[in-house]
Amino acid sequence: MHGHDHHEHSGAALTHAAQMTLEKAGEQWTAMRERVFEALASFDNPASAYDIAEEVSKREGRRVAANSVYRILDLFVTSNLARRVESENAYIANAHPDCLHDCIFLVCDTCGQTTHIDDDTITRTVRVAAEKAGFSPERPVIEVRGKCSDCS
Template identity: 60%
Template sequence: MGQPANDLPHSHTHHEHAGESLVVAAARALTTAGEQWTAMRESVFAELAQHERPVSAYDIADNLSAARGKRVAPNSVYRILDVFVANNLAMRVESANAYLANTHPGCAHDCIFLVCDECGEAAHVDDEDVSRSVRAIAAARQFKAERPVLEIRGLCRSCT
């Protein structure tokens, strides 16, 4: 998903959501996209949204299993997370195979992460100029960029 380079706005603002507001915004964005918002999807999203750092599908499954008193399969969580990523409700930190909730669900943009090798923090950065450049590089090679992800590994301010 995402927009072609020429369709990316130069700048835009986001209404950042948190807590219950974030879950409601995610449900609205997913149903607007034509997908179903099920009880299981709500549980997975609510668990994901509780984490400030990237979290794995296994961690989400373990936490939901403990809360529900019955096993939640990681494969089920992975499938739901794939739907969330495809619909801009979540972002995948590829190098960590972990996920973050998108605090402005439904907003199409590319993923640029600053990932700390020490503490695991992954700061998400929106930069339309970088997105436009990455998409232009792909387009110049007749490659249609669907979901660009750029990760910059290093040390965050707290760990330097």
């Protein structure tokens, strides 16, 4: 596998890296965006906007609408702070928001565990194939469905 090296953040360092990445993109890091990001990062598996809204609502002690969370998640995906697992209509926090690259997700059909791997050879091949077909790839999403090692 031909991956690339990058520093994966966690906890407060991940939130700080997300903030720096968003601000570098010219966006504001608001209190609500921070709460949504922290809630997203707290999930072990991909989370839906409804899951995140529920978690933020619990933490805030007031109802937070899923529509507001969707808008923030769209910004996070565009800004590389989160990745959307298309087949699950769910999101995961990007553990290295300061590194822009394509991702491959391994999604377990049994337990829902989603593993992110980097393989630049595969994603480069996908981009080249798209370009040869006259298509301009912006955000390739590669998902492999199956069973994780725990469920096999």
